[in-house]
Amino acid sequence: MSRITNMSYGKTSVPVMKVVRKEPAHEVWEFVVDVTAESPELERSYTEADNSPIVTTDTMKNLVNYLSFSHDFTSLEDLALDICRSLQKRYDHLQKWTVQIEGAGWERLAPGGAVHSISFARTGPEVSFTTAVVDGTKSSLRSGIRDLLVLKTTNSAFSDFFRDEFTTLPETRDRMLATSITAEWKVPPSEIDHAGINHSIREAILRVFSELKSESVQHLAYETASAVLESIEEVEEISLRLPNKHYFLVDLSPFGVDNRDTLYLPTTAPHGDIYLKLTR
């Protein structure tokens, strides 16, 4: 006899643009929403082709649109929590709901230095996201960023590592360090100042990246996570994924040139990948 050990369903990638036509300047919120429902009540939809417990994913999309319109939110965190709780309240035969929102950055255009009230340019490649979960009477909230590409041209070392006959990597006390930061942090699922907290976390991450004399990406990850926990009290936990995007010195010696720390070959794959989760 087989048994279901996991089941869920939902709507993925509902795209939304909201324009708030305020004075003196319009605001735009563009984001993509994923909704997922989980409940033992759904089992008969799988095993007996009984669709009666299924809230259609099209209905989920309708509610995402309706709530995005009617809720005068000031952060995607507030909206994600609202959608989550509205879904659970309305469809109370389904106990657990997860709502993830990814935001697209738009900044005001300022040609000639004058900030414009109705025109915007897309920023990137960095993406912000937030995930709200309600499960019965419990709820949680995590927010984060991904695709924040950064590099430093010095103040990064990697030496004194484990060696054996398969180790050909030379030690270095000075290398380029480049990574694409993914960070996710857990904060209280309430209407605190999410925009402010997110900004402070991002600043702390970039400050450690800029200032640390790093001995390894592991070292950087730990010092970064520690600095966030120390400086922003609302953060209960933070995880970091830091790929090591290698830049290799190009050998120009066949052409009579000594390429000392100047010309590098950017690479994508393969790359190192370092992960850490730190909890208060």
Next chain:
Amino acid sequence: MSRITNMSYGKTSVPVMKVVRKEPAHEVWEFVVDVTAESPELERSYTEADNSPIVTTDTMKNLVNYLSFSHDFTSLEDLALDICRSLQKRYDHLQKWTVQIEGAGWERLAPGGAVHSISFARTGPEVSFTTAVVDGTKSSLRSGIRDLLVLKTTNSAFSDFFRDEFTTLPETRDRMLATSITAEWKVPPSEIDHAGINHSIREAILRVFSELKSESVQHLAYETASAVLESIEEVEEISLRLPNKHYFLVDLSPFGVDNRDTLYLPTTAPHGDIYLKLTR
């Protein structure tokens, strides 16, 4: 005081092409390998900038290349298990190793019907993958496929679902059904006939997709998973992720035409997403 609740590192996306120059026809194996190590021994590399336990990810890459060359493997499953066990044996201060391999499909060219011995064409978009894990004395193996895009033009219904005032989706007894199958199955971590098992599972999945009169994607997922568990005894567990890639009928009535089940608008986002894990 903070504490580390999760840490891992490794090499991602090591690309490999192996040519086996056999008679009467060459074989090619192209794949990409991810290696991940986990161990409490790594903690001091994060917290104390002590790199002594770090096997460099470059060394991991070297071993992937060396083993891919020297192992006369007949499936990516065998290679993944071999890499995993070799890493653990060689670097026994690190207890848990995960090796994931994704294969790229190449099929022999047969211009004019004659199968050629040294030329190949890439197949796609379907991708095969396998993940071996060794953790102390335990080991496990999961294999799967993703991006297997399939559609059926009829024999799919969706009706009698939950309705409220946010439900605008009409019921239907006959619709297009398109999905991009991701399936992952657990099999014994040993040198059984992986190629044969994988083939049988894929055939079972496609047979149910083709033949079932589906009442929902949930129904399809359950019948598919059940058929795999019933027909291939080595499979201990299978999960399926089935996005519902909507094709919407185009309204041609403004142009005096009754578009009855003929012309559809293919869409990508948003889409439904149905998940199931079934265990023996």
Next chain:
Amino acid sequence: MSRITNMSYGKTSVPVMKVVRKEPAHEVWEFVVDVTAESPELERSYTEADNSPIVTTDTMKNLVNYLSFSHDFTSLEDLALDICRSLQKRYDHLQKWTVQIEGAGWERLAPGGAVHSISFARTGPEVSFTTAVVDGTKSSLRSGIRDLLVLKTTNSAFSDFFRDEFTTLPETRDRMLATSITAEWKVPPSEIDHAGINHSIREAILRVFSELKSESVQHLAYETASAVLESIEEVEEISLRLPNKHYFLVDLSPFGVDNRDTLYLPTTAPHGDIYLKLTR
């Protein structure tokens, strides 16, 4: 005084799925259409904000849908020509129309060897395309393929090339050769057997790729183009773009292994790029 030296507009990427519900088996046609209009009549829409000559791109999309539905086409070439001519006839103040169609491949599922009548799997990564142009009383038609990835494990050399002090590439009489074929051919803009012609061209391309002992990608390009012109009389001209997707031998000598033509590093960038257009 400035002057307009080029102007055009149109609708890009109109997605269409057409299901032909025939007995004994359904047919599916999935494709994406680009429409472009050019005419001196459009100048005032640019310079005087006079929209009266503008056929909206939304209208172009409506006509693409309408004609895709109502035309019982047997090739995308026939459909492209039909859309082009219909647009020009209907909107005769705009003299030049270009319609490009890219097809998505779907093949019938055959689980257990039995070909199924209503279920399909997507093929790839190869893409077929066709471009019809009507300009006043003239018309033309080009068809082609792209992203046809092929490789051969031997019978490819590259030697006796120009050398100077910046040349570090060794000569070789035996190397891997991999490319992603883009080919485009000109054929009469009429209802000839396009499917048959396209098939014959594709077979000729793959035959030369498989059989030629190639001295360079340039050599391969010329022999391929020549073979197509020689064997398919409807082809008036053919162009080939052949990137040289390098596979580099991995140096395993640090590990005591002689990697003779077995293990390669697949690369994407940088790559060589060879282009040829051959006219009858």
Next chain:
Amino acid sequence: MSRITNMSYGKTSVPVMKVVRKEPAHEVWEFVVDVTAESPELERSYTEADNSPIVTTDTMKNLVNYLSFSHDFTSLEDLALDICRSLQKRYDHLQKWTVQIEGAGWERLAPGGAVHSISFARTGPEVSFTTAVVDGTKSSLRSGIRDLLVLKTTNSAFSDFFRDEFTTLPETRDRMLATSITAEWKVPPSEIDHAGINHSIREAILRVFSELKSESVQHLAYETASAVLESIEEVEEISLRLPNKHYFLVDLSPFGVDNRDTLYLPTTAPHGDIYLKLTR
């Protein structure tokens, strides 16, 4: 008898990172280079498998690296011209060379407002590019930007266009306008202040986008191109490609809500596409 009507070859996507370790702050230049050679001398490499005129694409890559290292350039335009002329001078049996460079944007990190001297974040999605061509004694230079995504929430209309029975688009005097700007301009192939010119052009483009009350994308394209030609005298010609990235109002009336210019569905395909080239 067939004849070659076009032939070229080269190296595509040579990635380069150059770090200039200046005081008080380091500079980084990351870019990708494409090199293409054309010459009647190449014909025998195609037709006779005679490789003697072929400068290998690997050699081209070596020269790109060498010149990127040794040239103390201050713009990618200067570097592109230098590479082009060096190639033509060194390999004078090949008369025409094209060098395209695409730059990746990196801006200094400034955590807490303090600009940092050795750390950087990637900007995007906008990309800058430049294309230098030397052909015998003639040379030319074009620069540009692509993927500059912008939107305006009002001051865009589209009405009084051509209508027939296939036109279902309503007229509007106020709509969202979003586009992804591609612009390319021709400037003298000399060491003028390319960075300054490029900046002025970009500002002019964004100023017109922000301030114009647009009657159509065609209107916007013309006013933008005219403003550039009027205000920056070095520009000899400019082309603009402006996709019309549609945002559609979401119908919330089934849920009792009047969505007046607030909630939109972002779309990608299909989209309008407007092109203009304006010459002084």
